[in-house]
Amino acid sequence: MPERAPERSASGGAALPGGAKRDPILVADGLRRAFSGIRAVDVDHLEIARGAVTAIIGPNGAGKTTLFNLLSGFDRPDAGTWSLDGKRLNGLPAHRISRLGMVRTFQLTRVLARLTVLENVAVAAPGQSGERLDRALLRRRWRDQERQVRARARTLLQRFGIDHMADQPADALSGGQRKLLEMARALMTQPRLIMFDEPTAGVNPALTQSLLGHVRKLQAEGLTIVFIEHDMDVVMGISDWVVVMAQGRILAEGPPADIVAHAGVIEAYLGRAHGLEKGGATESEASRD
């Protein structure tokens, strides 16, 4: 893992919200979103370091998924700006943001149930000219490109160990396989940054390890990864940087070890869950599934 924790030294002290990174890929400023008066997201400044694995943690209702929705164009902020590699993303629709290299997955897997597993991945290929109406009718105008797309899709399915299901409809996949398919599909868009919304929710421990292995490999290939996670073991095991959210705001950020030690975090999240003899954890478990 060549790129592990490059900003640990760069950011200076840990646990300062909105700290500058040496080489940020994603920068957000003054991002606000309210739902009928309640501030769901209220982020003054956030930078995501290139090539790092950044975890976003926080109690239920902290605004993590809303932040994802805003950044990926699935929801509109009331105020604020954000940019990917210097390119302003404000007001762009979700599909344009995806094409710029920032792809997201969903908390509940969203496979295209009645398409085959291979089609699920192939449809994500960028720049397939046969998707244009004026070229779709004549097969020879997209056949060669389609052959490459399918070959790449098969390679990805092999990488995630679901190539034996390639010609099955996606709704024949198990819950864990669906998570793998979503990862393969996201990768097919050739992104620079992937946002995973709870990649390990509802997944058995063995598959969790396999998913984390895939995430590490993606990082080794130079991708930036941001993920929302509730499982602190996962957060500690894989992330270079942790952002803690509570009530829409960024409470603290820093390397995982520092975050655990940070009192504010323990109070807002860890403490509440641990202090109540896992009562709080059970509650969050239930509402998440």
Added chain:
Amino acid sequence: MEFDVILGNAGRAGLGPQAAIFALLVIGLNLHFGYTGLLNFGQVAFMLVAAYGTAITVATWGGSLWLGIPFGLGLCVVLALVLGLPTLRLRKEYFAITTLAAAEILRLLVRSSPATEITGGPFGLQAIAGSFYALNPIAEGRYGIGTFSYTANQLWVMIVAWVLVALAAALVFLLIRSPWGRVIRAIREDEDAAASLGKNVVGYKLQALAIGGVIGGLAGVVNALQQSGVGSESFGSQVTFMAYVVLIMGGVATTAGPIVAAVLFWFLREGVDSFLRQLSEEAWLPDLLADFLYDAGGAVSIALAGIALILLLKSRPEGIFGKRREGAADA
């Protein structure tokens, strides 16, 4: 009871222009509902707009039929944009309600008295298809056996209509097997997922709506040619609902389903109709029942068709041609 007459009537309807018109309407609807997942409850509006666009060009403005037809089909594209642009971003229920309302509004509009000077109002427009029948290469006369026969003009409309059906089915088939088709099927499955993968969901929906709308418009053009005129009574919302019946009967998201089901639908409908008409003339039938069948035969035959559809869907929920995987109708 003359079964050859019943069979002849049924066969004539099954292969006739009315079945071809329905096949076109349903092929367009299949692109909307079956492949893109658009809940279009106003497919008949595309038929109306194309038929009236053609007829108004000829009868009201004195233009050529060959200008009127592309004008009518062009109006279908306009209608698709007007219906789609404001609603396709919203949840699909809004689109469904808008299409249903738009179809009714258009029908009431063309039949309203103030519109009489343009659309003929309640009287419709007549004598528009002269230059179409002037091209008829078939010699005068009746072709066929018994009641299963057509005049030369009917035959001419039929040939053109079924050729259009074949072309429309081929067009949809080619589009669906292309990467374009894969995107619209992905949108049907999950819009947000498709958007997250970089697909312009609204743009693709508009394209699908316009193409399926123009195919539905062809049904309107054929209808106008066949009647050599238009009347608002041909464009009630029940036409859209019957199109859904045919679509689900044949199998949603299939190529052959809409065509075979349209033929079968009109064959059964006319067959049952003809059977009931004959039954009402049987001497052994009590007068009360005979009168009822004579007066309400049409309603009874639709009810019987409904029962037949329920029985079919009970044994094959995915329709005649549907694969269980892709065909199960859900919205």
